[in-house]
Amino acid sequence: MSKHPRRKRAKRSAKNHGRQRRQLLLKEVRELYQPGSADSDPDAAWHAGLEDELDVPARRGRGKGGSLPSRPTTAVAVPEEGAAPEAGKRNPVAGPELRGRIVAISSGACRVVASGRDFYCILPSELARDQRAAVAVGDEVVFAAHGAGSYRLRRVLPRRTVLSRPDPHNPRREQVIAANIDVAVHVASVVEPPLRPALVDRYLIAVERGGADTVICVNKIDLLADDAERQRQLERLACYRRRAREILPTSAVTGEGLGALGALLAGKTAVFVGHSGVGKSSLLNALSPGLGAATARTSGGKGRHTTTRSCFYRIEGDCRVIDTPGIRELGLWQLTTCELRAYFPDFNQHAAGCRFNNCSHSHEPDCEVREAVNSGAVAQARFDTYLRILASLESGD
Numbered sequence: 413m414s415k416h417p418r419r420k421r422a423k424r425s426a427k428n429h430g431r432q433r434r435q436l437l438l439k440e441v442r443e444l445y446q447p448g449s450a451d452s453d454p455d456a457a458w459h460a461g462l463e464d465e466l467d468v469p470a471r472r473g474r475g476k477g478g479s480l481p482s483r484p485t486t487a488v489a490v491p492e493e494g495a496a497p498e499a500g501k502r503n504p505v506a507g508p509e510l511r512g513r514i515v516a517i518s519s520g521a522c523r524v525v526a527s528g529r530d531f532y533c534i535l536p537s538e539l540a541r542d543q544r545a546a547v548a549v550g551d552e553v554v555f556a557a558h559g560a561g562s563y564r565l566r567r568v569l570p571r572r573t574v575l576s577r578p579d580p581h582n583p584r585r586e587q588v589i590a591a592n593i594d595v596a597v598h599v600a601s602v603v604e605p606p607l608r609p610a611l612v613d614r615y616l617i618a619v620e621r622g623g624a625d626t627v628i629c630v631n632k633i634d635l636l637a638d639d640a641e642r643q644r645q646l647e648r649l650a651c652y653r654r655r656a657r658e659i660l661p662t663s664a665v666t667g668e669g670l671g672a673l674g675a676l677l678a679g680k681t682a683v684f685v686g687h688s689g690v691g692k693s694s695l696l697n698a699l700s701p702g703l704g705a706a707t708a709r710t711s712g713g714k715g716r717h718t719t720t721r722s723c724f725y726r727i728e729g730d731c732r733v734i735d736t737p738g739i740r741e742l743g744l745w746q747l748t749t750c751e752l753r754a755y756f757p758d759f760n761q762h763a764a765g766c767r768f769n770n771c772s773h774s775h776e777p778d779c780e781v782r783e784a785v786n787s788g789a790v791a792q793a794r795f796d797t798y799l800r801i802l803a804s805l806e807s808g809d
């Protein structure tokens with residue numbers, strides 16, 4: 413008989429508690445994917461090509477202090493996926509280290525694809541504590557077996573690009589929406605929901621700061637009554653021509669613009685962003701028939717929130733896509749007022765004529781930028797967004 417039966421019992425109960433929590437986490441992460449989502453596809457072909465995804469260029473600069481993010485020029489050689497990254501390195505308790513990509517995340521755990529297989533990984537406490545910033549769909553990670561049938565994330569490899577925002581639950585913390593993307597496809601619809609230029613501006617800034625390119629899809633173009641209306645709506649986005657890589661009128665119904673969009677995305681990792689109901693999942697399904705991304709129609713709800721978590725898909729044309737839940741408001745993570753001006757270069761030539769060097773263009777006398785807005789040389793919509801973002805930065809929202 414042990415001298416300390418109570419202590420032993422407490423130890424056993426803590427052990428059981430740990431096991432139960434792990435099982436709960438695994439259950440939750442297994443439920444992340446609804447039927448039809450890409451990584452629930454039993455066809456291993458979906459995973460094909462992961463091996464060639466692991467050329468990790470250096471992470472792009474985050475563009476602090478008024479300068480735009482620097483673009484990476486060098487590629488960092490990394491070991492092959494699935495192989496032990498540091499030759500022969502083994503943990504005495506855990507298995508050898510493996511490499512993969514995060515395709516889904518839930519509280520305290522994530523799902524990783526490596527060498528054509530799915531792994532459910534528990535996050536170590538140091539990552540779980542700040543998991544909205546520490547791990548994101550698209551992250552390349554190192555993980556290892558941790559006890560029978562369970563895996564544990566070891567570390568997240570340096571990110572090439574990020575799309576992030578202040579965490580809506582705690583604006584003083586960062587939430588990374590997607591990692592390692594080449595391009596963000598901002599889907600905007602012209603009818604229901606209506607076009608929201610302010611959201612376009614915010615995404616353009618967030619994407620550029622994170623180091624990726626933006627393509628704007630003006631979706632549901634089929635719903636416009638005639639050519640004049642079409643012209644009018646597209647004109648509203650003309651001020652973004654130099655900011656976005658491409659502005660494409662698209663329709664998931666008629667197929668307009670899909671060829672051009674597919675060509676732009678070929679060989680890339682893209683994140684689909686935009687307000688809920690604009691047609692992100694419908695466009696994905698139209699681009700890759702058979703994909704089965706859940707849309708408002710397939711999930712039976714008009715205007716319902718169809719994509720509730722980011723999903724990772726592999727679509728035709730060797731393209732990897734992260735579909736995100738609709739985002740109504742996009743805060744800008746740690747943007748300074750000085751940096752904000754750098755994202756409105758269309759103001760620059762006029763700003764040189766402002767009376768004050770550091771004119772914020774909001775209230776100062778003799779402001780040439782406001783003059784340019786009055787004369788139509790600067791788009792009113794862009795100036796309005798600039799003022800709104802400026803006000804939100806000044807009030808600390």
Ligand code: GDP
Pocket residue numbers: 631632633634635662663664665666687688689690691692693694695706707708709717718719738
């Ligand atoms: P998401 O929330 O952005 O993923 O939007 P969904 O793909 O779920 O689409 C929302 C609704 O808009 C659904 O009822 C779709 O059938 C409809 N929809 C999507 N794209 C188009 C389009 O190009 N034209 C028209 N007319 N309807 C569309």
Ligand code: ZN
Pocket residue numbers: 763766767771772773774776778779780781782
């Ligand atoms: Zn000014």
